[in-house]
Amino acid sequence: MTEDTTGADGGESAARPFSFRLLATDGTARRGEITTPHGVVRTPAFMPVGTQGTVKAMFMDDVRATGADVVLGNTYHLMLRPGAERVAALGGLHRFANWPHTILTDSGGFQVMSLAQLRKLDETGVTFQSHIDGRRYELTPERSIEIQGLLGSDIQMQLDECVRLPAPPAEVERGMRLSLRWADRSRRAFEAMGGPGKGQGLYGIVQGGDVPALRAESARALAAMPFEGYSVGGLAVGEPQAVMLAMIEVVEPLLPVDKPRYLMGVGTPDDILESVARGIDQFDCVMPTRAGRHGLAYTRFGKLNFRNARHADDPRPIDPESSCPAARDYSRAYLHHLVRTGEALGAMLLTWVNVDYYQRLMQGARDAIEAGRYADYVAETKDGWRRGEG
Template identity: 75%
Template sequence: MTDRFSFHLLGTDGGARRGEIRLPRGAIRTPAFMPVGTAGTVKAMYPDQVRALGADIILGNTYHLMLRPGAERVARLGGLHVFANWPHPILTDSGGFQVMSLAQLRKLDETGVTFQSHVDGSRHVLTPERSVEIQLLLDSDIIMQLDECVRLPAEEAEVARAMRLSLRWAERSKRAFGERPDRAIFGIVQGGDVAHLRIESARELAAMDFPGYSVGGLAVGEPQAVMLAMLETTNPVLPADKPRYLMGVGTPDDIIESVARGIDMFDCVMPTRAGRHGLAYTRFGKINLKNARHAEDSRPLDEASDCPAARDYSRAYLHHLFKTDEMLGAMLLSWNNLAYYQALMAGIRAAIDERRFEDFRRTTKEGWERGDLPAAA
């Protein structure tokens, strides 16, 4: 155990990095995938299931929790770890992305964002200082600065304006966070798909000496090649001795390619959202259990998996659950998908440790392309 936040770079293999974040509530093995618990729950999963799959940390969402049940209420009830029965590290985002994408009648200025809740129309003001205050009330271990995320494509002038506003908000967020060695606040690199703006943002944030750095404003509709090009531009500018978090990413392919470019942390709703809609992620690629061809397929998703959802239920049964709208279908596929994501991260970490990451990257992607589970008899 430790009484302060720290990051230790344990090894590299090419551009891929192997490390460990240490916090009072536990260690986070990197590269890490953080299941998303938007409103204090990883949807369709029990907390002990999430932990058993290998998750060292989960993510909570400031925007949703400030609206329901309210940050002050969560604080009175012991903080998010107690409230959600997750005694391990929690990262919270700033709420900025959800304000831009979900809130009604929002107005943005230098001070912050004034918006109406998408839940009940109530009026709220989110400033860098209030975002940090909410995240501290939630008792988050890793806090994000408030930033403005511009959807792509966008005009360069608009991207530059939002990026520089985010830099000013970064200074205010860090000041509001103060000196708290037992947790951390991360700055967020913005700049859209414009390389020189990404470099400017990364350099300015590095000069502020944050404990860690997030790369935001990607995976918002741009092609994967653009996202990867921005990582290749950004990561060399960020301090090598600080963790790097790519926000909201993504698919297994996005993750493995981003690890190759030096990213340490990921989060995405994709595995649980896909699971609720009948889509399974496996080492053989994606499988849509709603397709009629699975109706009489007695094979499991993956007979070699350690996860009971993948190993012990037939594709025919899973297909049946989704055709009849049984909630067990969403539960089983969410379980399967998070198990696959955590197994992928464990495989990545082992490959970096053993300096065989490129081979792991190649064979993993070949498995997705081949789809090589033996055919049913």
């Protein structure tokens, strides 16, 4: 587990500046540590998604017990409910959600593009109607940074435009260039609002779709700006894995070695292992929590679907060697029963299994990089998925 920098009341005991330290490499794979005012994040790291201030179907103490150092919150959802100003008045998102460790917030841009109604985008920002009640809002780079500041997140994201793929190259280029201009405005707002002085970090987001030249141009331009970290956005939106990995390979050599790299919205365990091999340090995805709510477990044996009748009479736990109680102490037959009857406990237990597995995957990656055997670790892990339980 990481060093805990919070007091017994959940508040900060010492606000330390944002920093990144590279501890080991194995080829392009990196092992490091991000320091924030609320703790140390071991990288490569998977960040459970807590969109609305909660990792769905889990207690925060259990999220922490899996080994998670950081969770993600979402600007779009939290600005709509309960409102950033309200969260700030209640002590900030760390206290509000009972998570006294590192929090990353995304900018809300992706959700505006995918969820909001009647949206209109221009140079200033994007105006949209809430998908909840139709109320009209405006989200600009400055307002996004203001909201993230009110939430008190340790790692914040610039507002960008995520162009859906496939898209014409001219549309991808337009979105990339707009995102660069918004990156500059986001940085200026972050500094004006005192983010660096609070020890917080702001990440720029590389865009450019599936066009290598545009990705490279975006990465070079962002690397020239004084961001604390850099993200790769606009991937994991339906393109083949080979395209995603190729775009990472274009971008990685152009980003500063001494800053963390974050691949947004990724992904499957296989996506993560392959992306770590290409120099990515941080990941987030709703997949492990969403899958758990739909009866699917990720394990070292591969995926297990508990809607399948083959589990109905199986007295074995998911994994008797696991330290996770949900994977070790409940029979597959019982988990099948919970899923088939729609009991909330089924979603809770399988989500716990999945978040724990993702954290184990990352710990294994960190250990393997430090030992100089990351390629072997990937091969052994994938072999376990292929072999299943024999």
